Amino acid sequence: MLMRFVLFFSVILFITSCSVFKKTAIDPDEIAMTVDLDTVNIYSGRTAYIETPAINSRLLHTRLKVDFDWENRRLNGEATLRFTPHFYNQDKLVLDAKAFDIIEVKLLENDVKTNLDYAYDSLELTISFDRTYSRNDTFEVFIKYTANPYSQDFLKDGAIRGARGLYFVNHDGKTEGRPRQIWTQGQTESNSFWFPTKDKPNQRTTSEIYMTVNDSFKTLSNGELYYSEMVGDGMRTDYWRQDISHPPYLMMMAVGEYAIVSDTWRDLDVDYYVYPEFEEHARAIFGNTPEMMEFFSELFGVDYPWEKYAQVIVHDFVAGAMENTSASVYMDLVQRTETELKDRNFERIIAHELAHHWFGNYVTCESWSNLVLNEGFATYSEYLWADYKYGKERSQYKLHFNRRAYLSEARSRINSLIRFQYNDPLEMFDRHSYQKGGLVLHMLRNKIGDEAFFLGLQEYLTKNALEAVEVHHLRLALEDVSGIDLNRFFNQWFLSAGHPVLDVNYAFDTTSRQLNIKINQIQNFENDIPVFHFPITFKVLTTENEWLEKTFNVKKMYHDFDWELESEPKLILADPEQILLAEILEKGKSESQLYEQLKSSEHFFHRLNAFDSLLASVQDIKTSRTVFREISKTLDDKHWYIRNQAIERIPLTELENLKSSFKNKLIDLYNNDPENRVRAAALERIFKDFGDRETISMLGDLMNVESYMVKAVALRNLYDFNAETAIDFVLNNLETNNPDLISAIGEVLSKSFIPEAQIFFQRNLNRLSFRSQGSLLASYNKYLLGSSFARVRAAMPQIENIITESEGSRTRVRAAELLRDLRDINRKRITGEEIKDDAPFKDVKISMEDSEQIVELVSNVIENIRLKTDNRRILNILRN
Template identity: 30%
Template sequence: MRLAKPAGFRDTVRFTINYHGRITQGRGLYFFPAEPGRPRHHQQVYSGGGTDGNPNWIPTYGAPNDKATWDLIARVPAGLTVVSNGRLVSDKVDPPARRSRASPPAGSRTHTVHWRQERPASTYLISLAAAPFKKVSDRWRDVPLDYYVYPEDVARARRLFGVTPDMMETFTRLTGVKYPWDGYSQTTVTDFIGGMENVGATTLVDWLPDAQAYRDRPWYRHSLIPHELAHQWFGNLVTAENWSNYWLNEGMAEFMAGQYWGFRNGPHAEDDFYLDEYRRFLASDSRRRVPLASFNSNNVYTKGALVMRMLKQHLGPEPFWASINRYLTRHSFGNANSDDLRRAVLHATGQNLDWFWDQWVYNAGYPELAVSPEYDSVAATLTLTVRQTQLDVAPADSAGPRFSTPSVFQGRILVRVGTSSGEVRKQVRLDRREQVIRVEGLRSEPNMVVFDENNAMLKVLTFEQPTRWLAHQLSRDSNLWNRSWVIDQLARRSGDTLAASALSRAARSADYYLTRAQAVAALRGFPAGIALPAVEASLRDSSAAVRETAVTTLGLLGGARAQAAVREAWKRDSSYEVRASALTALARLDSVASRPQVLAALSTPSYRDVIQTAAIGAAARAPDSTLIDGLEKIIGEQKLPSLVLATLASRGDTQALAALVRHRDDSRSWVRRWVLDAIEEQLQGKDLE
């Protein structure tokens, strides 16, 4: 490019790029024609966002470390609503004669819509969505909120998205930073990845729950909405300067979702959220161990959230939120890296946490602690020998570098010891590969020992204890993480009647559904005669999650009594998830006797098709001619029936093959696509005639 006159360092040069082109489907933009007869598949186009998406349809610098303002002007058919970032400047009907090479076909009426993003943001957050949306309007303080959904979803929108104002208020109060954009829209589109936090204009998948689905605590409201909203502060207001610091976007947004539920529903709800993060982190770490701050890290969501939780516990709530406020205000409308967050903590609290950042952000892994107890009645002392057993054996990452796991993790933990004479707590600092902790002043023998009472340290704990200690802890400990660990220990003691009694009591009467559900699941390893009373009682629990676990457990315990109870759950339960699990259990217990239920379930509607999907799975495991006919009848409702039919055909089932062949030329385009994909995947190279 030749400039009209020379430009020096720090000069501003304005230029305009005129460009046009045909966009390949999925390369930045996603185009969908209307498919009449297929629910929620209207004509639409939307952008995927991201540094690997937006530069494919806009000439832009896609990396996160350069922020801009922009205008987006789109001309679309008159029946489509356009949603983008910032504020709506204009929406004008085009004159009929106005034509260009990019115009819709002759005879179509169009309108031109102009959106303007006036505050700087990273260009990977530029958004475009156009579909026959209906707008449901809401407000938080002086900020307009809009929920764009398909016409058939208007009745569901307000219940789902109506939590948004309260979440905005909570995030604003916690961080001390008001929601920073002109407005906030949430737009639902087809076949989307989940959510994309475009600045002020989040795009979401179109899985709006119906009223009955709320019995199962849908992921959409529990995780997706608060996570994407939190990005408007963490990721959009302050953006990671590069993708090696991506956890500052994703981990902090994930953390904030848990903070919302803790603020709104109390400590159990907060523990519940992060316990799920903990389990998912351990699973991802077992597959690939990398630091939090590293390019393409696989744990930016889960470990990022857990590290922020640890930091809050270490600092205390007020210093923690003062640090977050410093981070957001110091770097607002700009970029930051991991050390910027450390410096924000330093300036807000005076604490230099180099050691914390080194082990939790820049190194990989977590401590694996082995604890051995010994009680001295004469000295009235409990001695705990603590060994850190984690090994630095990770191979080099596929990207080249080899990441280290520290041989010693540091941190403060609280040891709680219960006795018949009262309880003693002692705070200690772990800072050696092996160390001894002495808890003195115990006037009687311990009946409970809780190591790291508040779960202040992310870890895996091995601590062999007498069953009576564990049973006592399960009945007295209010911390969900600790209860979960205890239940795991008791589940391994299937021959121990005290363990069974403790689990049965928790299954019936624990004060939070998650503990009850975990106790029910643990009972599946015990003899049926011992486990059945508590598991059957759990079918009457107020929580659908407990009832679902109960029917799954009954399916594994087996027997006529369990089968009858599961059949009743299939008939009468109000939860989609419970009925789907009940159907799976029935099919496992007796594939022949359950065929009428499976056939009925193939045409039973449910949120996210969970009941139908369970029936398809049962039909695949024990097919017969009736079930194959049932699969063919629903071949246009989801992709899975085509795949199952193709799998059965590959095993020599001629009825399944004939059903597939009949639908190769189905009048519905999506059915043809699904059938051909299934044939290619399962039957490539085989004669279909």
Template identity: 40%
Template sequence: MKLQHLVIIFFTLLYSSIFSQTPDNYKPEREKIFDLVHTKLKVDFNFSDKTMNGEAWVTLKPHYYDANKVVLDANTMIISEVKLNEKNLNFTYNDFDLEIVLPKTYTKNQEFTLYIKYLSQPEKVKDRGSKAITDAKGLYFINTDGFDKNKTAQIWTQGETQANSAWFPTIDAPNQKMTQEIEITVPNKYVTLSNGALINQIKKGKNRTDYWKLEKKHAPYLAFIGVGEFEIIKDNYKNIPVDYYVEKEYAPYAKEIFGLTPEMIGFFETKLGVDFPWNKYSQIVVRDYVSGAMENTTAVVHGEQAYQKPGQLIDNNIQENTIAHEIFHHWFGNLVTSESWSNLALNESFANYSEYLWREYKYGKVNAEMHLFDQVEAYKNAQDAKNKSLVRFTYDDREDLFDLVSYNKGGAILHMLRKVVGDKAFFEGLKQYLTKYQYQSAEVHQLRLVFEELTGKDLNWFFNQWFYGAGHPDIQVSYDYNTLRKTVTVNLFQLQAGYFQFPISIDVFEGSKKTRHTVFVDAKDASFTFPYNSQPNLIQINSDNNLICDLNENKILSDYIFQLKHADNFVHRREALLEVVKKQEEKDAFNAVVEALNDESYKIRILALENIDLINKFSKRDAINKIINMANNDKKTLVQASAIGTLGKLIDVELIPIFEKALETKSYSVLGRALVSMYYVDKEKALKKSKTLPDEVRKILATPLTRIFIEEKDDSELPFIAKSVVSGMFLSNDEPTKILFKSAFKQISESNNTEAIQNVVDDMVVKGKQYKGFNFDKVAINLMRNMVNDQKKADKPNREKNIAIIKAAMAKLL
């Protein structure tokens, strides 16, 4: 298929840039010398030593060429036996590669099964993790030494990218596919989970062996085992078991957290036209997890952030997007797997886009627009993201590919592809891709070829610039009006080096009448002329927000006020609101902000509440009454909470009844805002409520309660605050929250309160061990050294005792 001459020149230069890397830096698909066919494991655990006894039967066959030796990945194990047909084999092992000499030369498709007896030593594994996955031990023993009295013992695995070879010998590459059997022996009090079906359970004394079997092929990194004291909450989709493994405390809420799972499976199955390909779907929530979640085939693992109480779930199930994401992986990543980590987009970009698809279906267009905006903004704000292509054949470490380009930008690129080929062709193309490559691995070019064959279109231009190129258009927009001909010419000039080709939608507003034009930009400088009957009130570029781009326009206040009222997409109304709130000293602007309180998007309503100026001369009682009504009745509790926070800024005793009502809410976001707002008008009521809340609620409301107790200088609450300080300082995404907890930490560090000192250093030790991959142990040690200095400066009775506590904690991390 031929491309236009200029496009050929452009992409020839682009390709020469991409592929002019040194051979040492190019990361190819792993060569298939052998095919991994089947893995059978028998495992049991040494809980105190944090090691695992393993036996493996690994079935292999030469991929094409004859071979008489095989190399398996086996990270930091003790290998005691290697056999074939009960005969010992010679092998060499260097802590990473297990090289086995076979007794004869095997030819293509001639299978054989190796027996390997070994000891897995995950605590000795040395392999760098990533920002997405904090380390790569493969097998994790959580509190099996009983160090943390508030946590039960758990064992779980994390295979992606290539860490499963730390707990079983394999060919640890995404282009391999295997079936598997795993026998897991544990004490009777523990529940186990693995891939596929639980075939049987055999008790022997105090122990039990669970036998799990997966009969359909998947990649080695998707193998999983989990062990712990879990309740199993049963659900189903059609005849497919859907189970939720949670700790006892959260069993009553499991279906509130995960209950949309069957509907999600059904929606994706219908949308893709491909049946859910596996025999069960289980989800387990584990402690101290090293990532957000992982799509292990039929045995998805979630971190403990998934645990939420009804008072949180009524506001927003923060795990819902992740639940959809991991389900979609069971088609994109598990059924068809990227052949190399360079092609990670075939896994993660699709899973990311599933979140949009789910929200579009379940909650409507505006909700999906809000989600897409958040995803694209995160990509744009990520350091160096604009310089990275989606498909990367050159990288320093495969873990670095798990970034906001592979996820967020990749999902948005698929949204653009959907627009380019049309809805019908997009989903038909996905169906054909999944069907053609099921239980195999694939690369991005194969996806392109499926779409080209289906649509008859040459899509090289799209895939080359969006999958294999970096960045996005940065567009300068200008307008030329011809009042005699009644036309407007829209000029689009791309400011970045080179240029992109793309379709883009342009809305021309004449009063409330909107005309949408879709044009195709194929040059650095492009112009398009449109007729009008009356002078346009607004011209909205990228009106459907399908294109990933930056727009540079010169608009005045009246343009933004009109845009806030009439723009079709959430993104453009949000942009307009942020400009309009800057000019609230003008009556039209203030009125526009008040009108935005009625916006269909709850995030626009919140943004308007957070920025409305209720002090200026245009603030009328009806605006405040509207906010009071929102505080009482908005259908979204997050908006109610924001309305209460806005009213709280007025410090008006007449609002006490509003805050009192909010103190009885089921919503934790509303309750938290009400406590702070009440504090500034009636401290006694706020403090009484704060101190009488159940402990589990106080823990969830740590941020607003900390704000109150720190301002109140209530030293008696320092032990409570201390339990949340470390998380607030380092794990929060909200800068004001980080500042608040840094202030709280300083107050604790300088205090005489031994219980608070003990609580904060205990938490630092736990998190120092948990986030060692992020070097938080070193951060914690430095913080504790500062605490020692603060205590030395303080002339207080418990100084020496506090210093001894801090130094004892430091010793646990050194």
């Protein structure tokens, strides 16, 4: 899974994603990184060991017949479940079944149904048999039920918050511009919101689903679509069946109006379910899927094992994407036109979800404690695909950002990858399980070599096919193939916490001609963090421009290595290929060595490091010609990210002629850089430091560039520069569907108060998924603060609806803040209290009467919401 979006976790996610959206030089990986990680920020501190769920009876087969009550957001279901006792005799069966109305529970024997006794407590259904079953028996139960995923009572006091398993989008059809859809999200244990099951990752089932829907909808589920049949009243039943077993959390349904674009891989169907208006772009979005399937099949030594592969876009998806078996689900941000894809694409997520079809779906972690066996591999597979398809520049960048993501989380909390203490399994979906997991696999691969690693994976996948595993299964397979004892590696990296923090000191002794390298492990050794054992490689560039390399084995806290060299090296690189997961704090590098590092390192990461170190250490960038020139060379770096960093971070020189050559370079990058992200950053910097009329006019028609990302930067800056042109552009582009441009237009409208604005805000709040609504709500907030009573009144129903209905917690918060601000600012207008804000609404004249009406109306709306919600965060924002 990517990007869980769960009520109590999603706050930080949304803040990050919103602020990234507002920034100009948007880095897609960065967005994806901040959005896709479950930046779970709660640490339970729970210490009790969580056992892997016991298997009393094993689920064998699931047969579902479902139809939908759109109006009430319910599902009518009939489930037939086949089980066998695992080892011990069983006279009862306990199923997960959340927020159901149970209608019938029967035993099914030779097509005869007999009633069974049961007890139901809204979380579990306990069925009693009148005989005992042994492990040689199978038995079938039939359950007729109604699923109520929106049951308020249940959500309020239930044990599970923030997930409902089954979602209806625009269920009453009243929200103009929003698609009507039904989709599911099972991970971690939420599929039991729509069918009764043993909702645990160490169970597996084959499945059949009969879905009855209006004929205008397409459906998608696991396995193959065997047939569709009209059943009267314009309704159709689709029959989906998967004959290969998978855990219940991977079962799925999606219903909506889709265009299906079909590809193939070998002789399998590969389908892309997109919105009809994106039909012509479906191949641009998903078209590399067959090549990925071939690549992973070859690399992992096991052919893609499922009956088909489909990918579907859904509205308001609560995760970023989900690897449901043979039917992956994606948030709608992934759906982009070809022009938009040049700004940003989400192919890494496509690789991630596909890789789960081996790691997660085919071989499954037996408990959420072992989640790294799913997510670490899926994250590492993003790297593998990037390395194969786009080469080292791209894959090194991924390594670097995965490391940075993990290290930033590790600053606030450090856990072992495999851990048995948590309050909610969602806590496992963090940067440890994803990024650290991927980086540890990369080290493991380098430790035993490519051939042993991938043959080991093949053995792991083959031996444990269609079974649940724990981390030792992986170790045993890799040991078996390589003949190497990997206990220490696994204990250190999977079962202990933390990573080495290395203090590395270099000193060259000219008499003995020795490069002395002192390595000190200085991590905090509390909380299970060990002294690490690892190899570390150093690489030097000699004065004769020859590269030399040496690897040292670190086994204790302090080491002192000597390396005989002819002369002092021009450059020293620690861990040249960036394999070791460690923070390496280097000391003793001279300024000239850093310049050399900036110039001569093949690896993107070392150039970036040198750039960071130089910016931090060199004092006279602004005043020294030589220093400024040297550092400005990064504007020509071959990696777009370093060019981007250079544009944003090199301080402005005080030397006039260098200043103008810097400006010319920015103009050149804006005009010619192949990366839109770099062009956008260059334009932002030009406006910031050289925003005079003459320079801007040299850039040509800013609003006529193809890239939306660049256009959005232009528009944001243009308003303060030439409001008339900006508003002209806005009025001609109110219908745009591009999220970057929508956000930029929203900002302009928040300053201009033109009447067309309200329709724009309302239309897009209806249309966009919650993930894209945040910055729009912030702009709408400012706009309404400069608006009359009539406009505020027209805004209220939608805002109230967002606060009480949206799946995005940050969105709800933003909408609540909007109400609070409307009330409080207008109160201040009435009392004449100073308004401490420099936004344009401050200067808009609102009549006293309007302000009074606004305060009264908004206070009433707030009262209404108070009655409907028990969300403490919202209540806190809306307190008087």
